[in-house]
């Protein structure tokens with residue numbers, strides 16, 4: 001008897017994507033999701049309590065400070081990179097969907 005396809009499946013945020021978009025895009029997507037889920041530093045009280053409440057809208061759970069920032073991260077260097085990567089990802093997905 002032959003064993004067929006008993007590889008362990010990687011689970012994570014990209015589970016639903018399958019192999020549709022290729023590894024590069026998937027890796028980038030994981031990075032963005034990780035950044036999204038992380039708590040960010042509040043520009044007012046400096047604590048890492050900032051959560052994204054909507055696209056581009058951030059709120060500090062500690063002091064209640066609400067501010068607008070990037071769609072995926074508040075304005076940090078990492079945020080700029082993630083934003084760019086997200087844009088590229090979207091562009092690539094659009095291309096492949098056509």
Ligand SMILES: [Zn+2]
Nearest residue numbers: 042045060063
């Ligand atoms: Zn705060």
